[in-house]
Amino acid sequence: MPFTLRERRLGLRNTMPKLLHLQVACAENRVIGRDGRLPWRIPEDLKFFHDQTAGQIVVLGRICFETWPRVLQDGRRPVVVTRNAALASDQVRVAGLLPGALAIAESLPGEIHICGGERIYAEILALGRPMRLHLTLVHADVPGDTFFPEWRRLAWRELDRRDSADANYRYTFYTLEWVP
């Protein structure tokens, strides 16, 4: 049913799309993956990622879905971008393209967390809509075959930052926001 003029003026039946939360752990050389896996094991970051996405909608590519053992735990609702419709089940929604996945995600309750991989991040950053980037920047150049796009081109506003380290890596948890 179309909005009446009065409803528009009052901002009723608001159809503002949800804020997109991007989740990524990225090396200084923008590497995020190697051979279909994470190129590091950073327990503090893994815990952060699981805590952030618990109970939320996670939009992700097929490889990320297939290689994330806990994706169906902790109340996560995955929306998988894939041509393989057979991946759909009671717990898993699928879409052939990212816009279809975002439309499904908008229709579900909860926050939308974008969990990669490479093409999905690139398409999201090109959308030109408000987003919050939960970035773990690993302070090392790491060999890999999958990359986060050049995010520094956008004028992010830093909301939060926390430095940390383990025996192998130094890293910083950033919360960045971009509003077009």
Ligand SMILES: NC(=O)c1ccc[n+]([C@@H]2O[C@H](COP(=O)([O-])OP(=O)(O)OC[C@H]3O[C@@H](n4cnc5c(N)ncnc54)[C@H](OP(=O)(O)O)[C@@H]3O)[C@@H](O)[C@H]2O)c1
């Ligand atoms: N460090 C991090 O934060 C982080 C985050 C995410 C991923 N990773 C790493 O990145 C790697 C996986 O990412 P990936 O980029 O290689 O694969 P991916 O995006 O998880 O999966 C690729 C597949 O997903 C589908 N797909 C993805 N994007 C699509 C799009 N925009 N439109 C249509 N279909 C799309 C296609 O599925 P079909 O072939 O089935 O059609 C494609 O073959 C792993 O190494 C993983 O560990 C790391």
